Amino acid sequence: MELYEFICKLIKIPTVSGFEYMGLEESAKLVNEYCNCFDQTDINPVFGVRFTKKCGKASAPKILFDAHIDTIGFVVSGITDEGYLRVVNCGGSDFRLLPSTMVSVYGDDGIYNGVFISVPPHLKKESDNKPDKKLSMYIDVGMNKKECQSHFSIGNCVSFYIKTEKLLNDRIVSPYLDDKICIAALCEGIKNIKNCNCDIILNLSCGEETSGVGARSVSYIENIHCALVADVEFAKAPEIADKDCVSFDKGPDICCSATVDGNLTDFIYNCAIEENIPVQKIVSAKSTGTNAHEIQCSYLATPCAVMSVPIRNMHTPCEIACINDVINSAKLVHAFAEKAHLYKSLSKTVKKGNNI
Amino acid sequence: MITAERLKSFSEIDGVSGCEEQIRDYIISDIYDYADEIKIDVMGNVLCYKKGKKRAPNKIMYAAHMDEVGFYINSVSDDGLLYFDTIGILTSVILGKYVLVGKDKIRGVIGSKPIHLLKDDDRSSYPELNTLYIDIGAKNKDEAIRHLGSYAVFDSEFANIGSCITGKAFDDRVGCMLLCEMIKQDLEYDSYFAFTVGEETGARGASAASNRIKPDICVVVEGTTAQDVAGSSGADVVCKVGEGATVPFMDGGTYYDISLYNKITNIARNNNIKFQTKTVVAGGTDAQIIQRQNGGIRVIAVSMPCRYIHSGQTVADISDAIQMKKLLDLIDNNLDIL
Numbered sequence: 255m256e257l258y259e260f261i262c263k264l265i266k267i268p269t270v271s272g273f274e275y276m277g278l279e280e281s282a283k284l285v286n287e288y289c290n291c292f293d294q295t296d297i298n299p300v301f302g303v304r305f306t307k308k309c310g311k312a313s314a315p316k317i318l319f320d321a322h323i324d325t326i327g328f329v330v331s332g333i334t335d336e337g338y339l340r341v342v343n344c345g346g347s348d349f350r351l352l353p354s355t356m357v358s359v360y361g362d363d364g365i366y367n368g369v370f371i372s373v374p375p376h377l378k379k380e381s382d383n384k385p386d387k388k389l390s391m392y393i394d395v396g397m398n399k400k401e402c403q404s405h406f407s408i409g410n411c412v413s414f415y416i417k418t419e420k421l422l423n424d425r426i427v428s429p430y431l432d433d434k435i436c437i438a439a440l441c442e443g444i445k446n447i448k449n450c451n452c453d454i455i456l457n458l459s460c461g462e463e464t465s466g467v468g469a470r471s472v473s474y475i476e477n478i479h480c481a482l483v484a485d486v487e488f489a490k491a492p493e494i495a496d497k498d499c500v501s502f503d504k505g506p507d508i509c510c511s512a513t514v515d516g517n518l519t520d521f522i523y524n525c526a527i528e529e530n531i532p533v534q535k536i537v538s539a540k541s542t543g544t545n546a547h548e549i550q551c552s553y554l555a556t557p558c559a560v561m562s563v564p565i566r567n568m569h570t571p572c573e574i575a576c577i578n579d580v581i582n583s584a585k586l587v588h589a590f591a592e593k594a595h596l597y598k599s600l601s602k603t604v605k606k607g608n609n610i
Numbered sequence: 611m612i613t614a615e616r617l618k619s620f621s622e623i624d625g626v627s628g629c630e631e632q633i634r635d636y637i638i639s640d641i642y643d644y645a646d647e648i649k650i651d652v653m654g655n656v657l658c659y660k661k662g663k664k665r666a667p668n669k670i671m672y673a674a675h676m677d678e679v680g681f682y683i684n685s686v687s688d689d690g691l692l693y694f695d696t697i698g699i700l701t702s703v704i705l706g707k708y709v710l711v712g713k714d715k716i717r718g719v720i721g722s723k724p725i726h727l728l729k730d731d732d733r734s735s736y737p738e739l740n741t742l743y744i745d746i747g748a749k750n751k752d753e754a755i756r757h758l759g760s761y762a763v764f765d766s767e768f769a770n771i772g773s774c775i776t777g778k779a780f781d782d783r784v785g786c787m788l789l790c791e792m793i794k795q796d797l798e799y800d801s802y803f804a805f806t807v808g809e810e811t812g813a814r815g816a817s818a819a820s821n822r823i824k825p826d827i828c829v830v831v832e833g834t835t836a837q838d839v840a841g842s843s844g845a846d847v848v849c850k851v852g853e854g855a856t857v858p859f860m861d862g863g864t865y866y867d868i869s870l871y872n873k874i875t876n877i878a879r880n881n882n883i884k885f886q887t888k889t890v891v892a893g894g895t896d897a898q899i900i901q902r903q904n905g906g907i908r909v910i911a912v913s914m915p916c917r918y919i920h921s922g923q924t925v926a927d928i929s930d931a932i933q934m935k936k937l938l939d940l941i942d943n944n945l946d947i948l
Contacts, residue, residue, distance in 0.1 A: 338840035348725040350736060351705035354921035356767055356776070367771045371839045374919045375700050376862065376893035377848070383736060385702065392840035394917060394925055396772025415767065417708060419717055421747025427708070427719050492691065493723045493741065503749070543726070566745065567721035570706040574719065574745060 258426070258577065260288045261438045262418045265430045268360060270327030271345045271463040273411040275299040276360065281323060281458065285437075289445035292456070301471035305456040307444065315479035317594045318455045318556070319444065319587065320472060320545050321436040322462030322485065325429075326569055328357070328391075328412040333402045339368065339393040341412055345463030347569050349390040355571060356415040357393060361405045368393040368412070414571040424577040425502075431565050431573040433462070436484035439506070439563055439580045443587025451595035452479065462545050469545035473552035480518050480557040480597055482590060483546040484583070487536060487562030489574070497537070500564045502576045505532030506583040507562045511542050514550060515557035521597050522559050522590050529589045532582050536562070557599045561586060612791065612935050614775045614928045618768045620783035624710070626680030626761040627697050627811045630654055632713075633676045637786055637805050641793045645803075655819040656805040662797035667946050671802040671825035672792065672938070673816070673896050674785025674832065675809030678778065679920050681709065681762040683744070686755050690748025692718065693740065694762065698810040701736040703921035709744055712760035718746035764922030771925060774851060780924045781833030782809065784914045784931050788831050792938060799945045809896050813863075816896035820903040827870065827948060828909045829941060830897045831934065833926070834858070834888065836915035845889040849915045852927040854884025855934040856913040860891050863898030867908040873948055874910055877940050884933045886915075912937055 255263075263284055267277040282295050282303045292305040302323050308314075326345030333339060339359065343349075353372030358365050371392045393412065395402060418428035426435075440456055447454070455475065459468025462485075472481070487507050488499040500507040508523045510516075526533035541547050542560045550558040563583050566574040625633035634656055638648060647659040656676070679698035686692055692711065696704070705722045720742055723732065744762060748754035768777035789803050802823045808814030820828065838850040849856045855878070859871050878885040897909040912934050917925040941948070 334840045336838065336840055336842075340840070346725045348705075348722060348728065348733075350702070350733070351722050354703040354918050354923045355706060356769075356923050367767075367769050367776065369771065369776055369918065369923045369925055371841075372703050372918045372921055373837070374835050374921070375698065376835045376919070377837060377890070378700065383701070384734060385736060389841055394771070394839065396770075396774035396776075396925060401772065417767070419708070421717055421719075421745070422753065423747045423749055425747035427717070427747075488724060488727070491721065491723075492687070492689070492743070493737075494727060498727060567706070567719065568724035568726065570722050570724075572706050572708060572719035572721055574721070574747070 255288055257438065257442055261426065261435065264434045264437060265418055265428050266416050268413055269323050269325055270411040270413050271324035271461055274302060274324050274460040278303050285441055289441050291445050300460065300467055302460040302468045303458040307454040309450045309453055311451055314451060314453045315595055316455060316477055317452045317591065318457060318472065318478045318481040319440045320457045320459055320481060320483045320549065321440055322433045322468065322545060323437065323458040324460050324463050325413065326463050330406055330408055330410040330412065332408060333399060333406060335399055337398040337402045339395060339406060341391050341393055349387045350385040351570055352390045357412050358415055359393065359395060359406065359410060359412050361410055362407055363405055366395055366405065368395045421574065425574050426577060427572050427574045429571040429573060431575050432486045432568055435563050435565065435575045435580060436486060439583035440484055440587055442584035444591065447588055447591050450591050452591065454591060459545055466548050469548035470552050472549050473556055478556045480594060480599065481549055482522065483544050483549060483558055483560050485544040485560065485562055486565045486568060488568060489564035489566045491566050500534045500536050502564055503578055504534050505579060506586055507534040507536045507564065509542050509560040509562060510535055510537045512539055513541055514546050514559050518557045518559040518597060522561065525589045525593055526586050531585045531589065533586065612928065612932045617784060617787055617928065618777060620787045621777050621779040622768060624763050625676050625678050626763060627677040627808050629761045630676045630807045637790060640790050644794045651818050651822055653815045653818045654807045655815045657819060657822055658793060658803040660793050660797055660801050662799040662801060664799050666799040668826040668948060670945055671804055671823050671828045672789050673804040673806055673828055673830050673900065674789050675782045675806045675896055676786055677807055677810050679810050683757050683760045683762065686751055686758050688751050690750050690754040691743040691745055692754060692757055693743050696739065698920050701739055707922050708765035709762045710765045711744060711746060711757050711762045716746050717765060718744040720744055766922040774925050774927045776923045776925045778922050778924065780914065780916050780926050781919050784833050785831035788931065788935055788938060791935060798943045806896055813896045813899040816899040817903055820900045820907060824904050825907055828900045828907050830895045830909060830911040832895050832911055832913040833916045833919060834913035835893050835919050836917050839917060848890045848892065849886050849888050851915045851917055851925065852929065853886045854930055855937050856886055856888060856915050858888040858911055861888065861893050861895065862891060863894030864901055864909060866910050870908055870910040870948060874941060877944055878937055881940055883937050885937065
């Protein structure tokens, strides 16, 4: 299976935040088929899917790679008398781009097409160009109320219609590159690792877009030497300030922040430089906005760094990434995994005792 | 045959106003063996004559427009982004959408600033149109400059949606489809057909078409706004999907001929044709221009109700098109009393 095919198949599996259970088994099967290198697979509706690859060496340190498997979406909150599904956001999506957007509704007895309603220009006054959040949150499924009630219930989830395509210069456009493109980068990087002195855990966590529950559960894995969280970053676009984004085609970015492990961040950045892997830096002082924010300081704390694949149009049906950046991210994952045993965390015993 | 598949074949062909050549070629190939005369005028309208069993007491022209709403690329940035203007489309339905640029159908998307970076002011309004761009993945201006001046269309999914269908350009490929079906069958009376250009830019082809043919009566076959959606009630609904052919007495551009309206709605009623009228005076058709040509032409419209018209995912019911065809056949059979 080629990388692009793997990405397309991964994106097609529904894993709306809070409803990840719908796609965990199928995702686990796909990852195992693509990577064919893991010794153990664990599935749990709270933490997600966890793969373990042992290096076979005694007392090997554990390194963890995390990417979130959940995606933004919507949840059915009611059925109107006219037969429309009223929905609420599940994760952050901009209601201004919903009108006339096609969706897939995961009903009680199958998957159905739907379209968010919109108002045509013939019925709008020229001065009336303000987005209406309340009106934006209704989905047309082409049914009357009775038909709706036989196929849908309050609590059904909805995702953007999956359309994954290529643009020029090997760019990929699709909904849900956040964060499935990073899952692909991690899998691509891990699958061919041969010379590793660490046991590797790949964690595809739930709930990043909503509750953060998956990230918190990662912290309870014992004795993690260090962790690399992979999530997407804003790619350069005219409407985004330079300080808030990174470039396409210049590799992954490493995030500098007060809320990640600075030493580990430098270590990973230097891995890229030593191996001539294109890499960028971005600064998010107060928070990286990723699972690293939870993993770093939860329970007994885990040294964390953040690596990102740049994408445009984040949280829209048309997110764009460069396949080249995914491949370079995978190379960095591979390089880091092979050197991670050399990383020394801050943790040490300065003066021995029996109380701590 | 009036089927969803047939409407799909018409609707998926590109034909933004001013660039109707592909849909024009398709229509001509569809009707070539059946029309008795086919001409293309200087505007690009396709004008046809079909001999019927009888000479018509009134010269009748059936009209549908070939063009669809879309985009024109008006500038290319140094980063290879395509800036554009729209034909008949509001900003509210273009954010986050897929498009196809030009005859080569280069795929692109109209993105949007990530929600994480929006300020409160951003959320309460749409971006200005001149700040939006189509991203085709080009790295620089050199890769993209050839698209300057190109059109772009929505890259839409044609799909079943409950008992309805969704896709682009039902306005007015449904009209084109129905006119083609009429041309392919035996007609009661000699009839003229006009597949017009430029309706979405102000009915620009209709004048030349109607002045060339000079009909006494014109039946405009269209897609029209249905707003039977959540939050709409009473007259604001305009017309309803699934409730049959829409015959308006008036819209935003035309007072339709009241005697035609009364006679045709009676014919529909007497023959159990499902039909409705429009309860909001809104929108417009080629009729607004046709009516005023050649000393005055009696006009009527027969339309398919379409939700989310002028967007990439219109929703309609093919059964309404079937009712429209039945009504058009009855108009042909009853031309002597109109």
